[in-house]
Amino acid sequence: MPIDYRTDSGTLPTEEMRQAMYNARLGDDYYGEDPSVNLLEKTAAEMLGKEAAILTTTATLGNQLALLSQSREGSDIWVEKMSHIATHDYTAFLLPDRRFHTYEAHNGRSVRDDDLAAAKKGTQPLFCIENTHNRHGGTILPLSEMKRIHDQIGQAAGCVHLDGSRLFNASVATGVPINDFAACADTVVLCLCKGLSAPAGAVLAGSRETIRRARRWRAKMGAAMPQAGIIAAPAYVALKKMILRLAQDHLLAKQLAAGLAELPGLFVDLSLVETNIVLVHPAHSLKTAGQIRDELGQAGILVLLLDGETIRFVIDRNIAPQDLPITLEVMQSILKSN
Ligand SMILES: Cc1ncc(COP(=O)(O)O)c(C=O)c1O
Structure with missing residues (x-):
């Protein structure tokens, strides 16, 4: 067996997750009738202190839904230069009528006043942050910095989107409760299949209205799954058992x-x-x-x-x-x- 340091997405499910998959109560999530999906979404929203959440196949999709649901034609979207959204996603191609800008977070840990000031001048600014920051080496954007960003962007009636694919890592490393981090963002993506070891899945959490829009976008993008409980059930185990x-x-x-x-x-x-x-x-x-x-x-x-x-x-x-x-x-x- 190789020693595999390539990614934390390759973790195989635990025995309890396999059992959860086997025993999952299922229904048609298209009509909001899959009990396992509903439980996962409710639990994730509560943990993050948000009104609602939606299960997505990947964190990439969660980020895309967040950007689609919180911007409109002419909106200014700010992404960190080395962030996953800037370097891997196709969101900028999907949204040619939004204006994308990049900023640089020093070591993934702080944002310059000038960048925040420029973002505040934009139209309905959507400011994206990543915590922990993958390409900067898993560094943590401190809670105080997140608060500052949220306050500043809020003054311009803008939104903050947090790619928190590894937010639990930030929470465990600092002792800061996950909902304190989440309170500094309007929407949050959590990945359930990285260190938490679910076989697949991420969640996007935010206001009821934003998540309603995200649900429509997810369907339009062909990414809704009827009996997604098969994914939600092991992901629920990940949320309950794998954080510490x-x-x-x-x-x-x-x-x-x-x-x-x-x-x-x-x-x-x-x-x-x-x-x-x-x-x-x-x-x-x-x-x-x-x-x-x-x-x-x-x-x-x-x-x-x-x-x-x-x-x-x-x-x-x-x-x-x-x-x-x-x-x-x-x-x-x-x-x-x-
Ligand atoms: C910070 C961050 N966001 C998003 C993603 C994408 O995750 P997924 O593979 O679930 O789409 C990754 C993947 O490594 C990541 O590191």
Whole structure:
């Protein structure tokens, strides 16, 4: 079995989740009649302190529905330059009549006054934030910063959308309750299949009216599923049982980062390792990051190359403490060999 650090979406469901799938009470979600979906959506909305929530197949779709439901022709939408929405989604192509702008959050942790001031001048501004921030290395946008953003954008009668795919990681790492983070955004996406280990699914939460619109968009996009309870049932287990275990992922990430940082030929900014992601910047005289990734792969250690220069390790339930010394040993021998 390879040691797979590529993503936290690859976690397989627990036995309890498989049982939940098997026993799920089902109905037609098109008519709001799937009890398992209804329970998941109600639970997620309550946890986030929002009026309503909608199950989506992916966090990508949840983000798209949030943008579609909270903007109109001519709206100004702000996305962080390295965010998932800016780098992976097709929302900007779906919405050519909205004006998209990018801003840069320093290490994913703070937003410049100038960017907020510019956003406030826009038409019905929709300001998107990501917490934790994937491409910045799982860094946390602090609650105080989120409050500031929300207050500022609120002064311009705008909305804040939070891509909180890994918001539970931020909550567990800081001890800040998830609903306190969620209170600083009008809509929130949570991913249930990353560290929380459900086989699929995300939720978008917000006001009743926004979620009603999102439901219509989801149907128009061909992403409604009749008996989605089969997905909602294990996702409910994820929400109820899997949150606190994220602390273990954070601990292993810190240990792995510390071990990698000691190896000559690698640079790791330990101050950025706050949750379950470790970014490694090789500074090797002979080997590129791509070569190191390939050699790790040949030795059964799977990692992702982020931008040609950065190797990303993501920790989830698939990674055990005993995988760390193996990883460090393999990395050390790759760095030593020509
Ligand atoms: C911050 C963030 N948002 C959204 C997504 C997309 O998640 P999904 O694969 O569920 O669409 C990811 C995936 O890694 C992510 O890191």
